[in-house]
Each structure stands twice: as structure tokens, then as C-alpha cells.
Amino acid sequence: MDFITLGGNSLGTIPLGDIVLYLTPFNLFLFGILLLFTVMIAFSKPEIQTEASLGGLSNTEVKVTPKEFKQRRFLSVICGLASAGAMITGDLFNFTLFMAFVGILNIGIVSAVKQTSVLNSAFNYGLIAMMCSLPLFGGAAIVLASTGTLSLFELSQMTASPMVVFGILLMLLGIIGESGVAPFFASKAEMFRTPGSPFLVIIHLSSLFIIVRAVEILLLVLV
């Protein structure tokens, strides 16, 4: 499918050799929203959770230490930038790389927490993400081998051969696993159960946006 059909009016292309960046309102909107959220995260303070203590009337505050807070904020900002890059990129392999990067950063954001259960689910999510790098990169490589290009601009002009369909579906499987949606969400949902909210939200937000972009790429290449 042509990218104008999906994304609205074309606002122009930026040809960088083989890689052609194309700008549509759709991509720019996603890109802008993610950048906005990244800026908000960079300048926000962490939430402080209060927990009711067992067998008494007092509450206890669950705080994040400044060192842990700084590390988390740094990784969240990088994660936001990587997802913003995935929104605007015009290259299939750059998209997979941004996706894998977001996956690693998601693990990194929760890696410093003290709760054993959160670390446990982060470990499980990491295993799924690592296994799904096979279909993710493999799918992109199969698309490259059967079309000779990774540029989404060029791929959208071609008609999909069976091998391309196989490759792009394999890639979809990889994206689903790496971003931890639908069948693989179990461990990822558990990763949120820790204080430090605004930084943890980017874990959720990045996978949400990346799935939207992945559907666009799928339609571009397949239809």
C-alpha cells in the first residue's frame, strides 16, 4: 500500500541515499507525541507510594533513592527517544533495531528495583525478548533477501512475494514478543508493580506506539 493512503498527505521525503525518510501527518504525530512525553518524563519527579502497614493503622512511604531515580530517568529518556526514532524511521532494519533497543531499555528501567517479584518478571520478559529477536531480525533479513532493499519507501511500491509475506509475518511475531503485547504480556504487566511511576509509564507507552507503527509497516509492505 502506498504510504499516502495510510498516513494522509505526504509532507515530503528526505532521501539519504538508500534510506528514504518520508514525512506524513501520521508519523509526525506519533513522533511528536513521544517526544512530548519524553520531555515530560525528563522534567518530572517520581511519585511516592504509600502502603498500609499490616496489623496497624500507620502508613509507610515507599521511596526511590536518588541514585536509582537518576538511572531510571536516564534510561526512560533514552527509551522515549528510541521509540520516537522507531516512529519516524524509513528503514525496516532501523525499526527492528529501535525495537530491540526499547526491549533492552525496558529491562534496564526496572533492573535496579529491590522487589524480587519484579526482578523475576523482568527476567522472564527478558527471556521472551531475547527469543523473539530471532523472528524479529530474521524476518527483516528475509525481507532484505527477497526484495533487495530495506527502505520502506521502496517496499511500499513493490507487490509482496510469498517470501516477503513470510518474512514480515515473522517480524510481526518478533515485534509482538519484544514489546510484550497479547500472548506475552503476562510477565511484562508484573514489571510495573514498583514505585517510580512516570518512568515506568514509558515501558507501556513505547510498546503501545511501536505496535501502531508496526501495523502501519505491515500494511505498507503487504498490501
Add this chain to the structure above:
Amino acid sequence: MFIAPNAISVGFISMYLPAIYAGLIVGFIGSIAIAINRREIHILILTDIVGLAMLFIVAAVGTDLAEALILPGLVVELAETLAISEILLSREMHKLEKDKRRTTSLFPTPFLLDMEVMTTAPNFIALVLVVYGMFLTGFTGGAVTGGGILLYAISRKARGLPIAVFDGIGGVSGIAWCLWLIGFVLFFVMPQFWMISLLLAAFGLLLKVASKVGLIGVLMKEDLENEGGN
């Protein structure tokens, strides 16, 4: 079905599909093994096998572009392995902290092997790696040399001996940078001396990478000392 220039022989192109199948089958076998095995450290190692199968499929493309894809793929793979093992380690640390009865180290058995080869072999292997790295030059050489330095540092650290070799490493890194720049400039100013500029650049890069990898050893030593102090 595939786009390939005429210069590539038919036999080479026909290897593409078997390579993809091999990758997928290896990945599948790895996934089955993960499903069967329940011990976490085994699962981690088996996951690496699935990751290596990914490299099969990417490498099967066999163009220079594929090489550009393999390197990031490999780096992502390594980074994920490191991140996950780090999480596993910190989780075990937290478990140990909570459970006061278990005060043993992470190493399960007492390690008392008094053999001469345990003290001499690391030095020898480190020397071989450094010398081999010198011959290789460039990025690979730097990595090999750095690996040798790292092995030397770790083996000395493990035996409780002082490490005093790496304090000048920042200076070496600066010199390497200058060598690389001089080589680069010579390329453009005096192209007839391409050989010496190539060697300068390669040697600079070697020192640069070696010092970087060696630095990891120093940082690791500092980390260990900090933890020991606490």
C-alpha cells in the same frame, strides 16, 4: 524469488534456503529445550542458542548489507544476555540479603585447587592473546589484546595479587588517539605514504580498543573493592 547479481554462482545462492531452514530449526529446538528445562541458568544459556540461530538467518543473506545487520544483531544479543544475567544476579543477591541463614557466596563449592597450572596458565594465555592481538592490529587486534589484558587482571585479582599495570591507561588512550589522527591526516596530505598512515591508524585503533577493554578490568576491580568495603 531472490534477487542476486549474475556474478554469484548458483551453488552459493542455493545455500540460502537451507541456511534459513537451519536457523529456524535451531531456534525451534532451542525453544523446545527452554520449555523442557526448568533451571534458570540453563534457560539463559539456551536462550543464547536461539539468539545465535538469529545470526544464521541474518548471515544467510550474504551481502555486505547483511554484515551491517549482523553486527548490531550480535551487539543486541550480547546486551540482552548481559542485562538478563545482571538481573538474575541482583535478584539472587536480594534473596541472599533477605535470608540471613544463607551467607555463602554465589560460588557453590569451596575452590581449593592447588595446582601450578592454575597460576601459570593465565599469564601465558594472556601473553599469547596480547602478542596475537599485536599481530592482528585494528579493531579485532585491539579486542584480542584487551581480552588478554583483562584475563591477566582477572587472574591476578582472583589470586589476591595487586594489579598495578593499568594506571597509565588514560595516557595510552590519548597517544592512540593522536596516532590515529596523524594516520588519518597523512592519508589525505601525503597519499604516497599510505602504508605508514595505515599502520599508524591501525596501531592507534589497536591501542584504543585494547585500553578500552582493559579499562573494563580496572572498573571491575574498583567495583569489587567498593563492594568489599561496604
